């Protein structure tokens with residue numbers, strides 16, 4: 054069985070490629086390299102540079118590589134960017150996913166995993182959030198992902214496509230063996246930006262909003278280690294291959310950390326007391342998002358191996374330091 058990993062040159066997709074390789078699976082990657090890097094794809098893995106919205110190309114890849122399952126990570130991911138340019142997010146995340154799903158159905162692909170997000174819930178109506186919580190995204194990013202979830206549900210009924218929708222909470226950290234991490238130059242994620250600041254690559258860190266209704270006034274998120282997340286996807290493919298029903302599952306640990314707590318963890322792990330500036334709230338940020346992970350545990354038998362904020366932060370710092378070292382060596 055060949056697994057097509059879209060967005061496999063990106064942060065999470067590249068960890069999925071490693072997890073599949075570690076499990077002895079055949080993999081092909083499609084990525085347009087808009088934010089991903091060619092070097093993130095291992096040399097032994099074929100990389101087709103192209104857009105998932107190109108239905109003809111996707112049909113050809115499915116045929117050429119005998120693709121039986123797709124793990125669809127490709128997409129645009131920055132919440133405030135989606136508020137500023139919603140049409141672009143509906144194009145890249147919704148319209149282009151439609152083309153990929155159409156190619157999958159036409160090409161006889163049996164299983165489909167989709168990278169969805171906690172952003173589909175909007176402002177959390179309960180905590181922790183179960184999959185049955187109301188779906189009411191507060192950003193175009195969340196809405197663009199929810200539309201794709203809906204397309205998959207309808208395609209499942211109409212064409213018998215088996216799917217797993219994985220709603221990630223905040224993904225962080227790097228491969229414990231140092232093979233991959235978050236490399237994108239324009240990354241905006243808190244732990245990545247804090248690690249860069251600790252290493253002196255940024256002068257300060259902005260803390261976006263300190264007046265949220267949370268324990269210390271800053272936003273609370275459920276940070277999940279990227280390798281735990283990738284492993285959940287491998288389990289999800291096996292689960293669907295065994296003939297199980299399609300499913301939707303939250304991916305998180307069930308515990309939240311505030312922005313201030315994350316900053317403290319990065320300062321602790323790096324030993325650097327870097328400057329933090331109070332900044333206005335960022336558009337599209339819900340106050341708190343914490344997963345109820347009961348379903349993914351029960352459905353896939355998934356168990357966290359890296360549920361420790363300090364360890365997540367340490368792996369992110371180690372990866373950031375290795376990127377800096379590689380840049381110095383190349384200069």
Ligand SMILES: NC(=O)c1ccc[n+]([C@@H]2O[C@H](COP(=O)([O-])OP(=O)(O)OC[C@H]3O[C@@H](n4cnc5c(N)ncnc54)[C@H](O)[C@@H]3O)[C@@H](O)[C@H]2O)c1
Pocket residue numbers: 059060061062063064065066083084085086087088089090103104105106125126127128129130145149168169170171220221222223224225237
């Ligand atoms: N990072 C998180 O915390 C998080 C949380 C929830 C959901 N997600 C979802 O996980 C997926 C992967 O996110 P990531 O953090 O690895 O981001 P990323 O930007 O590192 O990876 C996305 C990859 O997709 C590629 N890509 C984008 N549009 C494409 C297109 N039209 N055709 C082909 N390739 C395309 C990019 O070049 C990149 O390699 C996304 O769908 C994102 O919405 C991420």
Ligand SMILES: O=c1ccn([C@@H]2O[C@H](COP(=O)(O)OP(=O)(O)O[C@H]3O[C@H](CO)[C@H](O)[C@H](O)[C@H]3O)[C@@H](O)[C@H]2O)c(=O)[nH]1
Pocket residue numbers: 130131132169170171172221222223224241242243244246258259260261262272273274312335338342
């Ligand atoms: O420099 C920064 C960066 C972030 N933050 C804050 O840190 C929190 C986390 O922000 P991230 O940018 O790290 O992550 P988001 O919660 O915005 O979004 C991430 O997780 C979401 C799901 O919860 C989506 O899926 C999305 O793709 C993914 O980027 C937010 O309150 C944000 O305002 C800062 O204060 N300063």
